[in-house]
Amino acid sequence: MLESERHQIIIDSLKEKHTVKLQELVELTQSSESTIRRDLTQLEEKKYLKRVHGGASSLQGKLQEPSMIEKSSKNLQTKQKIAVYAASLIEEGDSIYLDAGSTIFELIPHLPEKIVVVTNGLMHVDKLLERNIPTYVLGGYAKPKTKAMIGRGTLDSLQQYRFDKCFMGVNGIHPQFGYTTPDQEEAQVKQLAISLSREAYVLADDSKFSEIAFSKISDLHTATIITNQIETDTEEQLSTKTKIKVVTP
Amino acid sequence: MLESERHQIIIDSLKEKHTVKLQELVELTQSSESTIRRDLTQLEEKKYLKRVHGGASSLQGKLQEPSMIEKSSKNLQTKQKIAVYAASLIEEGDSIYLDAGSTIFELIPHLPEKIVVVTNGLMHVDKLLERNIPTYVLGGYAKPKTKAMIGRGTLDSLQQYRFDKCFMGVNGIHPQFGYTTPDQEEAQVKQLAISLSREAYVLADDSKFSEIAFSKISDLHTATIITNQIETDTEEQLSTKTKIKVVTP
DNA sequence: TCGTTAATGAATGTTTTTGATTGAAAATGG
DNA sequence: CCATTTTCAATCAAAAACATTCATTAACGA
Missing domain, CATH: 1.10.10.10 (Winged helix-like DNA-binding domain superfamily/Winged helix DNA-binding domain)
Structure with a gap:
């Protein structure tokens, strides 16, 4: 057979x-x-x-639930597909940073167990602990809407760590300005986390490409953007930007 | 199978x-x-x-089923009674520290709105944000069972703050050794928070008096223990300990 | 065709799971 | 309270499932 x-x-x-x-x-x-x-x-x-x-x-x-079964019998959803792929990049023993936000949340069920996670997303903690993954949380001000830790205290906490890989969500991706987020304080945290990581991954399902509001993360360095669909010209523009790689699962 | x-x-x-x-x-x-x-x-x-x-x-x-019905139909439970009293001690504009744990959790619904809260209890954050109370969370390692932040990072975060009042839960109270907790790392956080506070309050419902396991918090200073029932001789022993006051709602 | 690669199934020794047995601890019923 | 019964945790040997290795077979391109 x-x-x-x-x-x-x-x-x-x-x-x-x-x-x-x-x-x-x-x-x-x-x-x-x-x-x-x-x-x-x-x-x-x-x-x-x-x-x-x-x-x-x-x-x-x-x-x-039967609805869930349907989901599994068809293809995985876009977000999940991206999440599954991103998780496959993580190796046992890795020390990783998880950004706050729903896109990154999808990653958690697929993480290997023998890793250490640092995050600024309070939403993530319960699920991480359920999975018996050792979890460190950044301190700071708890942003009411998103339950992300932000502010001076968060940046200070973050300085203590180094990561093998970090996984970031975005509120938008702009061909010229790179990936973007509307909250300046949240952007600062993302930026610092990336600079503390050996490898940086940005997860973006296609809905992210239509966002308008953004604030540029100016000095982003090496990063891989994981996404599903992307128009060819946009990809070209992103690809020519220094050290940014685009992959699709 | x-x-x-x-x-x-x-x-x-x-x-x-x-x-x-x-x-x-x-x-x-x-x-x-x-x-x-x-x-x-x-x-x-x-x-x-x-x-x-x-x-x-x-x-x-x-x-x-059973506990919720009982709770609403009968008088307020011991824990709640203590919580209401403790919250009444807080004034607008106060900067307070809330310890992790279920006893302190009961406090949150009764807090005044115009305060600032710092906590090491992840369980508390959701409810605090619901109440529109500005909340800062300590960083560090997330203890799986209790969702309390502990460890070196937590102590470092904590150093940044000063509090008007702090409210601590306990795992046990011992007439000779004061209030006690079985986890050394959790004890360290409690201890430091107390030393950063102008006033310290310890909330203990009577079940806490029967605990056995404890690790002494050696250099506790001024504190008020809020509890409901206490045997007279135990109270005397506690009262004679330097600067410890016992009150009941 | 030949040589190379990939897939398969059998054989090996190791690890995990399992159920029986033991004595200790907890509940039950005088 | 004590005696009896039930439930429990710990231990152990047998069985099942396991990863790994190796030889055989099938598939493929040169």
Whole structure:
């Protein structure tokens, strides 16, 4: 049986059952245990399922709503697709910074466990702790609307850290001015975090490209923008900007 | 049966029944007692349930029905009574520090609006922002169980501030050693916050007097303990300790 | 065709999970 | 209060599942 056929069977099984035993899959596919194990390992890497002892379990399984099942049977949503890809860049042992905001929030379910996270997003903390990920939070003023930590105290806290990678959300991306955000104080935090990271990633689903309001982050340096769709000319403009790379999952 | 299947069954059972007996689960899952015990231990660690003698009980179940009705129909609970009194001590324009923990959490609904709050309790932030109270949060390591900020970074953040009043929870009060807490790092934060405050208040409902585990906060200085019931001899012992005052609402 | 690469399944030794057993601790019922 | 029963945590050996390695087979381009 073809590899892609097996994969389809495995995914289909999980759509119905939430969990599936390895031996069941051996029977269904008429393949060896080894092969199924390899399939499961691959599918787990691609975040289609979670391996458990004795088989595999659906990622969405615990939320038993039919609407969620639909979601998983179709393609992943844009935001999730970006999130999954971004998470795949993280390696065990990494020390990473997570920006506040909903785009970055989507990242959390896909993070590997053996990392250390620093964040200025209070929204993120609960979910990070649920996942048993050691979490440090920046101090400072709690911005009411977004629950992001900002201000002088936040910058001071941030100075103490160094990161392997940082993941930033944006309120807008502008072909000439780079990625943008309307709140000057939030921008300062982003900027400093980027400068403390070896690698910087900016997550942007396409809705971000239509934003108008922005304040330029002037001295951004090396960064990778992860997005889905982008008009060719925009990409060209971004690509020619120093050290900015654009990738799509 | 797969581990994740069993876990799902256990969680599902608790969604309906509030509590479930270990033997029931043994039957449902066709697994041994030992296995179910191990499952319950794991699920308790992940905060999905609470183990009780003979089985397990839902975490949210208690909060829904019985206690809320009792609470609203009867007089204010002890904790609330203490909270209302403590909040009445705060004046407009005050700069106050709120310790992490459930006792202090009760304070928030009763706070006046025109104050500034600093806290190390992540649990508190949402409710404070709801009340439109300007809130600063200490940075540092997020302690998973209590969502309190602790560690070196927290102490550094804290140094920046000065408070008119601080309100501390305790895990136990000991007649000889003063108020106590089992976590040394949490104790350090408490201690520093107190030393940065003009006035210090310790909130303790009577359940706190029976705690055993404690680590002494050695150099506590002036403080007022707000509690409800206290045995006369204990109060005398506490009162004779330098500068500690005991009041009851 | 040949040589190279990728996929597969069998064989190996290791790790994890499991259920039975033990004595300790907690609840129960006089 | 004590005696009895139930529940519990800790330990251990067997079984199941596991990752890894290796030889075989199939697929592919030169």
